[in-house]
Structure formats: structure tokens, C-alpha cells
Amino acid sequence: MKIANAIFPWAAGLAVLLFAVGLPIALVTSPPDYQQGETVRILYLHVPAAVMGEMIYYAMASGSAAYLIWRHPMAGLVAKASAPVGAMFTALCLICGMLWGEPMWGTFWVWDARLTSTLIMFFIYLGYIALGDAFEDPERGDRAAAILALVGVVNVPIIKFSVNWWNTLHQPASLSLTKSNMSGEMLLPLFLMMGAYGMFYVTVLVIRVRSELLAAKIRNARMSQIAGNEAAQAIG
Amino acid sequence: MNVFSTLLARDLKLAIRQSADSLTVVAFFAIATVLFPFGVGPETNVLERISGGVLWVTALLAALLSLDRIFTVDYEDGTLDQLVLTGQPLSIVVLAKITAHWLTTGVPLLIVSPLLAVTLHLPTAGYAPLLLALLLGTPTVSLVGAVGAALVLGTRRGGVLLSLLVLPLYIPVLIFGAMAVEAATTGRSATPELLVLAGFAVLAVTLCPWATAAAVRQAVE
Numbered sequence: 299m300k301i302a303n304a305i306f307p308w309a310a311g312l313a314v315l316l317f318a319v320g321l322p323i324a325l326v327t328s329p330p331d332y333q334q335g336e337t338v339r340i341l342y343l344h345v346p347a348a349v350m351g352e353m354i355y356y357a358m359a360s361g362s363a364a365y366l367i368w369r370h371p372m373a374g375l376v377a378k379a380s381a382p383v384g385a386m387f388t389a390l391c392l393i394c395g396m397l398w399g400e401p402m403w404g405t406f407w408v409w410d411a412r413l414t415s416t417l418i419m420f421f422i423y424l425g426y427i428a429l430g431d432a433f434e435d436p437e438r439g440d441r442a443a444a445i446l447a448l449v450g451v452v453n454v455p456i457i458k459f460s461v462n463w464w465n466t467l468h469q470p471a472s473l474s475l476t477k478s479n480m481s482g483e484m485l486l487p488l489f490l491m492m493g494a495y496g497m498f499y500v501t502v503l504v505i506r507v508r509s510e511l512l513a514a515k516i517r518n519a520r521m522s523q524i525a526g527n528e529a530a531q532a533i534g
Numbered sequence: 535m536n537v538f539s540t541l542l543a544r545d546l547k548l549a550i551r552q553s554a555d556s557l558t559v560v561a562f563f564a565i566a567t568v569l570f571p572f573g574v575g576p577e578t579n580v581l582e583r584i585s586g587g588v589l590w591v592t593a594l595l596a597a598l599l600s601l602d603r604i605f606t607v608d609y610e611d612g613t614l615d616q617l618v619l620t621g622q623p624l625s626i627v628v629l630a631k632i633t634a635h636w637l638t639t640g641v642p643l644l645i646v647s648p649l650l651a652v653t654l655h656l657p658t659a660g661y662a663p664l665l666l667a668l669l670l671g672t673p674t675v676s677l678v679g680a681v682g683a684a685l686v687l688g689t690r691r692g693g694v695l696l697s698l699l700v701l702p703l704y705i706p707v708l709i710f711g712a713m714a715v716e717a718a719t720t721g722r723s724a725t726p727e728l729l730v731l732a733g734f735a736v737l738a739v740t741l742c743p744w745a746t747a748a749a750v751r752q753a754v755e
Contacts, residue, residue, distance in 0.1 A: 366748070418702050425699040432689035441752040442685045446699060449681055449745050453703050456734070460706035463730075464713065 306504045313497035320490030328487045338484075340398040346492040347391035350499060351419065354384030358426070359451035362444035372507075374440045377447060378430055379506035383499055385423035392416055411465035415458050422450045436517075537622045538630045545634030555603060556638045560646055563596035567650045578655050585654035586664060586715025593643050593668065594675060594704050598697055600639045601679040602686075604631055605750065609687045615754045624747035632680045632743065640672030656715070663718040663728065667711045670731040677735075677742035678703050684749035707734060 324342035361377030364370050395413060396406045407413070430443035549556060570588050574580055608614040608631075617627050647668055648661055656664065682700035686692040714727035 418705060421698070421702045425695075425702065428695055428698055429685060429689075432686065432691065432695055434690075438688065438752065442749065445681075445745060445749050445752070446685055449703070452741065453706075456706050456737075457702070460709045464709040 302504045302507065305500065309497050309500040309504065313494055313501050316490055316494035316497060320487055320494050324487035324491055329483050337398060337401045340394050341484075342487050342491045344391055344394035344398060345488060346495040347387045347394060348416065349492065350495045351384055351388035351391050351416070354380050354387060354499065355419065355423070355447075355454070356451070358384060359447045362447040365440070365444050366448070374444060375507050375510050376503065377444060378440060379503055379510060380499075381423060381427050381430070381443075383502050383506075385420065385427060387495070387499075388416060388420045388423060392420060409465065411458075411462045414465065415454075415461045418457055418461070419454070422454070426450070436514075537620075538626050538633075541617075541627060541630035542634050545631055546637065549634060549638040555600070556642055559596050559600045559639050560642045562599060563592055563643055563646065564650060566592040566595060568653065570654070581655045582657060582719075585651060585656040586660060586719065587712040588654060589647055589651060589656075589664065590667075590671075590708050590711045590715075593647065593672070594701070594708060596643060597639055597672065597675045597679060598700060598704075600635070601683040601696060601700070602692060603639075604635045604676075604680050604683045605687055605753075606683075606692070609753065614687075614750065618751060618754050624750060625743040628680060628684070628746040628750060629739075629743040632676050632746070635680070636673055636676040640668075640676055644668045644672060657719045659721075660715045660719045663714045663724040666728055667714040667724070667731055670728060670735055671707045671711045674707050674731070674734045674738040675704065677738040677746075678707075680746045681742055681749060684746045684753060687750075687753040707731065710734070 320342075325339050328339070328342075330336045330338060358377045358380045361373045361380065365374035365377060392413075395416075399408065400406050426443050426446055429446055430439045433439035433442065567588060570584070570592075571581060574584065605614060608617070618624060620627075644665065647664060651661060651664060679700050682696050682703075685699065686696050689695055710727045710730045714724040714731065717724040717727055
């Protein structure tokens with residue numbers, strides 16, 4: 299927790315700074331694409347969200363593994379606190395992608411391999427969050443959700459492989475974006491936004507872990523209060 | 535191995551004495567499949583086109599409904615605690631229970647599926663791949679489902695939650711199961727899809743009992 303407290307102001311400051319610098323460059327001053335025009339600016343919101351959505355899942359799974367193997371409570375907290383952030387990034391990625399798909403492909407949704415696996419990823423996040431909340435004893439929820447995260451991490455590559463197979467047989471790859479070499483003018487805002495998203499995740503993670511710890515303290519204090527009252531009554 | 539056969543015999547005996555449970559799952563499979571012609575219309579060419587996928591989706595949903603049978607009763611009456619306390623390897627214990635589940639739901643679904651395929655006008659070439667795909671795919675369904683069933687033990691709204699946990703994990707089996715049928719009906723060989731399904735089954739039988747055992751252990755702790 300000491301490390302978390304030490305990095306918190308830096309992460310929060312960097313997140314604000316990177317958003318303040320990155321957003322104007324990404325949305326206003328960067329050049330429009332010669333093919334896609336102004337809509338290319340969605341890329342700067344969309345791609346980092348996709349990267350974060352996936353990275354946070356792996357962070358969550360590593361935290362869960364550490365929690366189950368070494369019973370390290372902090373790792374469990376990190377995993378639990380990561381899930382809503384990851385789900386939010388995945389949702390952001392899907393929404394941006396749909397808004398981008400409309401002008402580019404002429405439709406909000408196609409059953410493209412990457413879209414489909416991102417959607418499934420979102421459902422896996424939802425399942426993890428729902429399972430963690432489903433128990434009266436929060437510790438059981440943490441453990442069950444940790445096992446689920448590990449089952450999910452084995453499955454994510456299998457799902458991707460299956461969806462790719464399904465997609466290539468059902469759809470000729472007509473909708474893939476022409477990935478031309480990106481110019482430096484585009485890479486700069488992309489990296490700025492990626493850094494901003496990453497720092498945002500760290501900041502929110504620290505806040506969420508702190509509040510989880512406080513909630514656990516309150517729960518324990520209440521429990522001992524109840525136990526104390528009962529003991530007092532038994533004596534009285 | 536003794537543990538395995540004893541438990542398997544016990545679970546099968548219980549399932550046969552309460553055979554209404556298995557029959558309900560099969561009945562659900564039938565009614566859910568029969569709903570599709572009402573939804574999409576009775577034209578033969580449409581039904582032919584979707585029959586493989588529809589049968590797979592409804593089979594998955596039917597299996598999903600039966601998953602809570604694997605552990606819930608034993609969890610509620612304390613048998614599961616006893617099984618954990620016996621000190622026998624828990625992954626063998628859960629594997630026996632999963633096998634019993636597959637024999638009492640996967641196999642009945644497999645048996646009635648050709649009959650339902652007839653009502654959906656599945657082309658003749660599709661029957662053998664459908665049966666083979668179900669034979670290779672339903673064990674994975676039971677194995678992966680058991681992990682979910684063990685994880686939701688003791689929750690308040692287990693059923694709905696279970697579907698949210700397990701259905702995303704069923705997508706690979708669904709894709710390859712439905713594609714095997716489609717391959718055969720469009721004149722391609724279904725072998726690649728069937729081999730992948732067999733691979734999934736091997737992977738699932740290796741990893742799932744282990745994960746299920748971990749989930750059961752944390753449920754009874």
C-alpha cells in the first residue's frame with residue numbers, strides 16, 4: 299500500500315497531463331487521414347481502449363493467480379478492483395468501434411473476428427464481476443472470481459482462435475482496414491493517449507483498492523462491535 | 535479408480551431413480567428446437583440452412599439448464615462436504631460426477647438430436663457429422679459447465695449467473711460443432727472441425743476437473 303500511495307500522485311498527475319496534451323492533439327491538431335478524413339480521430343480513443351481492455355484482463359488474471367497460489371490478499375484486491383475498469387475500457391472500445399464502423403464500413407456492427415472476440419471478452423468481464431458480487435461472504439466471492447479469471451485466461455486464446463476460424467470461413471476479409479504505415483504525426487497522439495489511459499487505470503486502481511480496504515475495515519469493525527455487544531449482553 | 539466407479543454408479547443410480555430430470559432436459563431441447571420454425575417460418579430451404587446451428591444452440595441451452603444438478607443437491611445435503619473430507623483426490627471425485635452428468639444429459643440429447651434434425655430438414659449428409667460433433671462436443675460442455683456449476687454453489691441467483699459465466703466459454707464448441715454440420719452439408723469434409731472438437735475435449739478433460747476441484751474446495755471450506 300505504501301508503494302501505491304507513493305505512485306498515486308504521480309500517476310494521477312500524469313493522467314491529467316497526458317489527457318490535457320493528448321486529447322487536443324488527437325482530436326484537433328493531428329492531420330486528418332487522406333482516406334478516412336476526420337473520422338480517423340476515433341482511432342486515438344478506440345485503439346488504446348482495446349489495448350487496455352485486454353491488458354487489464356491479463357493483469358486481473360495474474361492478480362488472481364497470485365491470490366490463489368500465495369493467498370496474498372493484496373493481489374486479490376488488485377484483481378477485483380481491475381475488473382470494472384477493464385470492462386469499462388472494453389465497452390468504450392466497442393462503442394467507439396461501432397461509431398467508427400458506421401462512416402467507414404457503412405454499418406454499426408459487423409461480425410468481424412476482432413469485434414466478436416472483444417464482445418465476448420466484455421461478457422467474460424461481466425461474468426467475473428457478477429460472480430464476485432454474488433456471495434454473502436465477500437471473501438468467497440473473491441476466491442470464486444479468481445478461479446473464474448484463470449479459467450477465462452485459458453479460454454481467451456481458444457475463443458480468439460475459434461472466432462477467427464469461424465470468421466474466415468463465413469466472411470471474406472473485405473472489411474479489414476488497410477493498415478498503412480502510420481506516420482509520426484499519428485503515432486504521437488496515439489502514444490500520448492495510450493499513456494493517458496494507462497495512467498488513468500493506475501489512478502483508478504489505487505482509489506478502488508483503497509476504498510476496498512476501507513470497506514473491509516468497516517466490515518471488521520462492525521463485526522467486532524456486534525460480537526462485543528453480544529458478549530456484553532451475555533455477561534449482563 | 536475405485537472411487538471413480540463407486541461414485542459414478544451412485545450418481546447414475548440416483549439419476550435413473552429421478553429420471554424425470556433427464557427427461558425434462560430432453561423435453562426442453564425438443565420444445566426449444568420446435569420454436570425455431572415458428573420464429574423463422576416453415577420454408578424448407580431456410581430451415582435446412584440453419585438446422586445445424588439451431589440444434590447446437592438449443593443443445594447447449596438444454597445442457598446449461600441441467601448443470602446445477604451436478605453439485606447443488608450434494609452441496610445442500612452435505613454430501614459434498616463428506617466427499618471432500620474423504621481425502622480422495624477431489625479431481626477424480628468431480629470427474630466421476632461430470633461423467634455421470636454427461637451420461638444422463640449429453641447422451642440423451644445425442645439420441646434425440648437426429649429426430650429433431652428431421653423436423654428441421656437437415657440434409658442427409660449432415661446426420662453423421664452432427665452425431666459425431668455432439669459426441670465429441672458434449673463432454674466438453676459437461677466439463678466446462680461443471681466448473682461454472684461449482685463456482686456458483688451457495689449464491690443467491692445461481693441459475694442466471696451460471697449462464698453468464700458458462701455461455702461465453704461454450705462459444706468455441708458451438709462454432710466448431712455447427713461448422714462441422716455445415717461443412718458436411720456444403721460438400722466439404724467435416725474432419726478438421728471434428729478433430730478440433732476432439733482436441734477441445736482432451737484439453738477440457740485435462741484441465742476442467744482440476745479447476746472444478748478447486749472451485750468445490752473453496753465452496754465447502
